[in-house]
Amino acid sequence: xxxxxxVFSNKRSEKLFRLLLNEYRDRVFRFISLYVQNDLECxxxxxxxxxxxxxxxxxxADVSNIDNYIFILAKNKALNHLRKNYRESIDIDAIQIxxxxxxxxxxxxxxxSEELINALNDAINDLPQKTKSAFLMVRENxxxxxxxxxxxGVSVGxxxxxxxxxxxxxxxxxxxx
Amino acid sequence: xxxxxxxxxxxxxxxxxxxxxxxxxxQLLLQDDENxxxxxxxxxxxxxxxxxxxxxxxxxxxxxLQKQIKTVTKKKLFVQxxxxxxxxxxxxxxFFVISCSLFYFYQTNTKQLYTFxxxxxxxxxxLADGTKVKLNKNSTITYNAGFGKKKRIVELTGxxxxxxxxxxxKAFVVRALGTETVVLGTTFxxxxxxxxxxxxxxxxxxxxxxxTKNTTLMLHPNEEVVYNTSTNAYxxxxxxxxxxxxxxxxxxxxxxxxxxxxIHKLEDIYKMEINxxxxxxxxxYISASxxxxxxxxxxxxxxxxxxxxxxxxxxxxxINIIGR
Numbered sequence: 001x002x003x004x005x006x007v008f009s010n011k012r013s014e015k016l017f018r019l020l021l022n023e024y025r026d027r028v029f030r031f032i033s034l035y036v037q038n039d040l041e042c043x044x045x046x047x048x049x050x051x052x053x054x055x056x057x058x059x060x061a062d063v064s065n066i067d068n069y070i071f072i073l074a075k076n077k078a079l080n081h082l083r084k085n086y087r088e089s090i091d092i093d094a095i096q097i098x099x100x101x102x103x104x105x106x107x108x109x110x111x112x113s114e115e116l117i118n119a120l121n122d123a124i125n126d127l128p129q130k131t132k133s134a135f136l137m138v139r140e141n142x143x144x145x146x147x148x149x150x151x152x153g154v155s156v157g158x159x160x161x162x163x164x165x166x167x168x169x170x171x172x173x174x175x176x177x
Numbered sequence: 178x179x180x181x182x183x184x185x186x187x188x189x190x191x192x193x194x195x196x197x198x199x200x201x202x203x204q205l206l207l208q209d210d211e212n213x214x215x216x217x218x219x220x221x222x223x224x225x226x227x228x229x230x231x232x233x234x235x236x237x238x239x240x241x242l243q244k245q246i247k248t249v250t251k252k253k254l255f256v257q258x259x260x261x262x263x264x265x266x267x268x269x270x271x272f273f274v275i276s277c278s279l280f281y282f283y284q285t286n287t288k289q290l291y292t293f294x295x296x297x298x299x300x301x302x303x304l305a306d307g308t309k310v311k312l313n314k315n316s317t318i319t320y321n322a323g324f325g326k327k328k329r330i331v332e333l334t335g336x337x338x339x340x341x342x343x344x345x346x347k348a349f350v351v352r353a354l355g356t357e358t359v360v361l362g363t364t365f366x367x368x369x370x371x372x373x374x375x376x377x378x379x380x381x382x383x384x385x386x387x388x389t390k391n392t393t394l395m396l397h398p399n400e401e402v403v404y405n406t407s408t409n410a411y412x413x414x415x416x417x418x419x420x421x422x423x424x425x426x427x428x429x430x431x432x433x434x435x436x437x438x439x440i441h442k443l444e445d446i447y448k449m450e451i452n453x454x455x456x457x458x459x460x461x462y463i464s465a466s467x468x469x470x471x472x473x474x475x476x477x478x479x480x481x482x483x484x485x486x487x488x489x490x491x492x493x494x495x496i497n498i499i500g501r
Contacts (some may be wrong), residue, residue: 019386
């Protein structure tokens, strides 16, 4: 967990901003891509997130958990974008996005082969969007159930069930082979 | 409702399992060998690194952000800060070649410089703020009388291992070959190699910011950055802490790895090729602990009988391992 607050100060600084950028750009993009399919739109929304951080710099210095703050900001930007562009109410679960496109998943390769990795990534992609986002938060962003719940706006119990569901899906895939 | 195995596995993998739940899960694993293998696979997938492929560029993203910031700047929402590159003043440091480690006091102009130096052997020092520094052979650390007033700045040549005393008000800065490693309370290693023009900072614990005139990076535990001062290129990667910090205790310790993994590490440490074709031997788990000045033959000999193999030198830098 990055303790950005350790090196933070109230003064707006290009250096620290760049640090935030390097640190969070990929993860913010990945998170937004859970909600928004188009890469270009994702990039625009991600840059909106960082612009907001730059403008509201003083507020960030006061935030106790900057990590969560950035993800919540990203989620709000994504959801607002969806609301603006789709007249009818969005069924979040109907969104089918390949979470792993343009990425490499590199395991230690002792127990699972590279081919199996693709099958497992596919299994994750088959999950409903809400389950996918819980999985992304906990596994990739290494969030605690409590933090993931805060970011995604659900209860800890929900996160627990959703991560278990993802693991169950993986288990099914692994037992088939 | 998910099955109990998945529920518990999920909690164990995400670090959320209570002691009771961990025990419960252990029981489940012990019930069936299949469960153990399944969990190993899940764990490997869970811990796999997910990163963007090289062709994922964020071109549009950078342009867009720059444009937006410029627009906002024009609207004068805040006082514009100047974008200063890091400017380095090279302190005048005089080196004395001495055969033993000692501390001395040198005065130049109006600046007082304090230097710690290690020549023939590794040496430990305590800085004025309580920070512990271990200097490797042929390494030097220098700081001036301003140390600890607003910041704690030291200049390093060679290699040192730091355990910095936590002080959130006074950043601890290690300057080496034009780079700065900025820390607040943490354990890390900095190595300079003037012949290769590189600076390598490895983080053990805590958090550290690495600055050069072209870039700023944040390091997480178990990561290292290798920065080339002539090309300004850098690599940020997960690292084997043992490999980078073994010199501090004179010993490499790997309590639980496969023989195949040990072979890879030996290849890196001794800069040779070691071929092993027998997968059964390579996949065996072992516990290895060896001194930094031992030879590769000594280490392989230690495992010959236990793992049932012979080894042969094909040539000076290449070894074959054959199962018996």
